[in-house]
Amino acid sequence: MTWGQVxxxxxxxxxAMGGAVLGAAGAALRTAAGRGVxxxxxxxxxxxxxxxxxxxxxxxxxxxxxxxxxxxxLSDLEGKPVARIPRLEVRYRVRDLLGGRLxxxxxxxxxxxxxxxxxxxxxxxxxxxxxxxxxxxxxxxxLIAFRDVEITDGTxxxxxxxxxxxxxxxxxxxxxxxxxxxxxxxxxxLSGERPLRFEIADLRAKMSRPAVDLRGxxxxxEILGDxxxxxxxxxxxPGSVVRVRxxxxxxxxxxxxxxxxxxxxxxxxxxxxxVPDLKAGLAGRGHATIRSRSGDILQVRLTNLALTGxxxxxxxRGTLGLVLGPGEHRTLEGTELVADRLDLEYVRPFxxxxxxxxxLTGRFQGEGPExxxxxxxxxxxxxxxxPGWPRSHVAGGGVVALGGQQGLAFHDFAVRExxxxxxxxxxxxxxxxxxxxxxxxxxxxxxxxxxxxxxxRHRDGALPPTVARGVLRVDNRxxxxxxxxxxxxxxxxxxxxxxxxxxxxxxxxxxxxxxxGGYLDSLDLEAHLVGPAAELNAQGGLFxxxxxxxxxxxxxxxxxxxxxxxxxSLPETSLQGRLRGRAVLDTAAAARAGGEL
Numbered sequence: 001m002t003w004g005q006v007x008x009x010x011x012x013x014x015x016a017m018g019g020a021v022l023g024a025a026g027a028a029l030r031t032a033a034g035r036g037v038x039x040x041x042x043x044x045x046x047x048x049x050x051x052x053x054x055x056x057x058x059x060x061x062x063x064x065x066x067x068x069x070x071x072x073x074l075s076d077l078e079g080k081p082v083a084r085i086p087r088l089e090v091r092y093r094v095r096d097l098l099g100g101r102l103x104x105x106x107x108x109x110x111x112x113x114x115x116x117x118x119x120x121x122x123x124x125x126x127x128x129x130x131x132x133x134x135x136x137x138x139x140x141x142x143l144i145a146f147r148d149v150e151i152t153d154g155t156x157x158x159x160x161x162x163x164x165x166x167x168x169x170x171x172x173x174x175x176x177x178x179x180x181x182x183x184x185x186x187x188x189x190l191s192g193e194r195p196l197r198f199e200i201a202d203l204r205a206k207m208s209r210p211a212v213d214l215r216g217x218x219x220x221x222e223i224l225g226d227x228x229x230x231x232x233x234x235x236x237x238p239g240s241v242v243r244v245r246x247x248x249x250x251x252x253x254x255x256x257x258x259x260x261x262x263x264x265x266x267x268x269x270x271x272x273x274x275v276p277d278l279k280a281g282l283a284g285r286g287h288a289t290i291r292s293r294s295g296d297i298l299q300v301r302l303t304n305l306a307l308t309g310x311x312x313x314x315x316x317r318g319t320l321g322l323v324l325g326p327g328e329h330r331t332l333e334g335t336e337l338v339a340d341r342l343d344l345e346y347v348r349p350f351x352x353x354x355x356x357x358x359x360l361t362g363r364f365q366g367e368g369p370e371x372x373x374x375x376x377x378x379x380x381x382x383x384x385x386x387p388g389w390p391r392s393h394v395a396g397g398g399v400v401a402l403g404g405q406q407g408l409a410f411h412d413f414a415v416r417e418x419x420x421x422x423x424x425x426x427x428x429x430x431x432x433x434x435x436x437x438x439x440x441x442x443x444x445x446x447x448x449x450x451x452x453x454x455x456x457r458h459r460d461g462a463l464p465p466t467v468a469r470g471v472l473r474v475d476n477r478x479x480x481x482x483x484x485x486x487x488x489x490x491x492x493x494x495x496x497x498x499x500x501x502x503x504x505x506x507x508x509x510x511x512x513x514x515x516x517g518g519y520l521d522s523l524d525l526e527a528h529l530v531g532p533a534a535e536l537n538a539q540g541g542l543f544x545x546x547x548x549x550x551x552x553x554x555x556x557x558x559x560x561x562x563x564x565x566x567x568x569s570l571p572e573t574s575l576q577g578r579l580r581g582r583a584v585l586d587t588a589a590a591a592r593a594g595g596e597l
Contacts, residue, residue, distance in 0.1 A: 052076045052129035076129050083126070085112045091148075106148040107184075116158045143189055149181035172209040179203045196223035200232075210273030213238050226250050230259070239267025239283060246290075254295035261288040268307070275300060275322065277349040282307040282316070297325040301333070314342035314359055330402075332366040332373060339364070341382070351402055355428055355447065358384035370402040372411070383424040390421035398443070406446035413443040415454065429474055430481050430520070432544075434500045435460030448476045456487075460500065464493035464509065480520040480545065487514050492529065494566075503549075503585055506566035508533040520544040522552065533565035534558050550584040554595070 047053045057071025072085040091106035117125045154177035160170045183199040203217040219232035232244040246259035269280035274290065284307035291299045302320040309315065317340075321333035330350075341359040348354050362379035376397040382389045398413030418439040425437060441454010451473040459465040467490040475482030492514075495507040510531035517524045523542040529535070540554035556579045563570035581595015 049131070050129055051131060052082065074129065076125050080117075080125070081115055082129055083112065083114045085109055087111070105146075106150075107146045108150045108152070109154065110152045112151065112154045114154075114156045116156065118158070118160045143185075145183065145185040146181070147183060149179070149184045151177055151179040153178060170209060173207070175206045177205045179205075197221070212273055213270075219244075237267070237270040239265070240270040241265045256292035256295065257290045257298065258292065259288075259290040261290065263288070266307075274298075275324065279346045279349050281310050281313060282346060283310060284308055284315075293323070294325075296327065297323060299323050299333070305337075309343050309346060313346065314361075315340040316342050316346070329370065331369045335364070335366040337364050338362070339379075351408065354408070356381065356383065356385070356424070358382045358389065368399075373400050373402060374398075375400050375413075381424075383421065383427075385427060386421070386423040388423075390423050392421045392424055393417070393419045396443075407448070409446040410443040410450065415439055415441055415443055415452075429476055430544075432500050433458060433497075435463075435496075445473075448474075450474060458496065460496055463496040463499070465491065466493050466496055467491050468514075475519075482519045483516055483523060484518075485514065485516040488512075489514060489529070492531075508566050510534075510536070512536075525554075532562070534561040548584060548586045551582050553580075553582055555580050 043054060043056065052075055055071075055073045055075075056069055057073075058069070060068045067090050069088045070086065072083075072088050073081070074083040075081055087108070087110035089106070089108040089110075114126075119125070154174070156174040156177065158172040160172070180201040180203075181198050182201050183197070185197040188197075198221045200218050200221065203214060205214045206212075207214070215236040215238060217232050217235040219230070219234070221231075222229040227247055227249040229247050230244050232242075235242050235244055240263055242261050242263045244259060244261050246257070248258075249256045263286055266283065266285060267280075268278050268282035271288075272278050272280070284305070286305040286307070287303045289299075289301045289303075293299055300320075300322045302322075305317055305320060307316045316337055318337040319335060320337060321335050323331040323333060339360045339362060341361050344354065344357055344360055347360070359382040360379055361382075362377065364379070365376040366373055368374045374397075378395040380391055380393045382391055394415065395417040396413060396415040399411035400413060401409040401411065418437075420437045420439070422431070422433050422435055422437055425431060425433075436459055438457040438459070439452065439454060441452055441456075444451045444453075451471065453471045455467065455469045456472065457465050457467045468487040469490065470485065470487035472487065473482075473484040489511050492510040492512075494504060494509065498504050498507075508531055510529040510533075512527065512529035514529075515524075515526040521543050523544070525538065525540045525542050527536065527538045529538075536556060536558050538554065538556035540556070541552040543550060543552060557577070558579070559576040561575040561577075562573055563575075564572040577597060579595065579597050581593060583593040583595075
């Protein structure tokens, strides 16, 4: 059951109770005793047409001009309340009534409370009370309309199937319902005309499921069967002003959308009922097209977006196309967004495994389902979790997977340019390197088990860089870190590594091949390095655990070793030999080493 059905039933119910009061109005022409007799007769006649009963408290007014009823109460056959109207006022012209037209000049409902309960068959208590669940008698419907309707502080509660007997179900409410309708038609004799039409001068209400706080609206609403047509020239939400056109339908109790929304002012919190992952705090303007592809698939396309995060949270502009469903599944369609120092907290609900925090600037294009999203990006990221908010830049494109057990994952993602601040990298991977890491290549795998194939360049300020080509894979799912590398070194610049490893007191540069494999508590090493200072072949088992660094074992053969090229304070040499041993370097204790040369 949807709010369109609720509106229709509530309107028909109001007309039925208004008819009850009209039927009793003639009693006001004579004595109080006479009025009582006629009122009871009219109510008895009405109640014979209901599977329930209507009772009135006090009654007054004039048959020729209007009436005023107090404590109008509608109940079902079991005596359970369906509707209560503390005060109901009706104004009309007698000639309309005598002509078979129920056209009332004014209807005022004060503090009406309607409680709708859906049974196991899907029918509502109000439908059964008014016998709307039965076939009609044929022939055209009468014209039933009001020229001026005013509702003050109304409440509608809908208990869907299951709730009335304690089983699973849903409760929906409309509270603080205040409305002024310049025209309300509840029935029409014309076959081509929607029977229910409401011309809204002002409408305010607070709804649940979906949670909508409507602060004001004017326009028209028409209802026919299981469809509702909207043309709201303006609707005001707590932080938004929008124009809404389109339709809602509810076949088989499933609400389907076909809406076009133009927001001259919008706040993201007002639309979380459509996109639950949309984080509050963005404000701006934009256009939205909302279409239901099925009962469980909703297409939302936002264009001409220009949003700003409150409190200096950056900005976002462009086009966002989302397909929500089935279930929790999400797909991007034709998305192109440009961020300007956007706070990543606005993105986190869509990427709950996002391992970073800070500000994002740049362009993003996306197309496809979340498990295989074709993405193009050119981003500059400022890391809020590292002192000084260092910058990193990434430009590339390929296929990524979002969510799932592995979180963010890459499939042949081409990294065309990357400049990563190693302060940010160290938060994700326990490395000692300082400075920046440049990368060009291809990225594959979940971000915690990523494999990079391409060129890596480490640099620390103006010091000589280290450049390597090959494959690097990490396993950061737990502690210790896993690291596998098969690299060809164009240049291993020891001087550039010295700030990262202060114990390294030598300089020089080498080229060659390095292979690493294992976890940081026991990392296998194979290396062949050649440079002006020496030629080196080494094997060993390294470890990097907490503050401790070193070798469980090392077997290194060297030739042409020139100590002067490694350290200018040492003499020139040309040595060859072999070194076997082990070593432990600990920032909290003295270094230890042993072996043979």
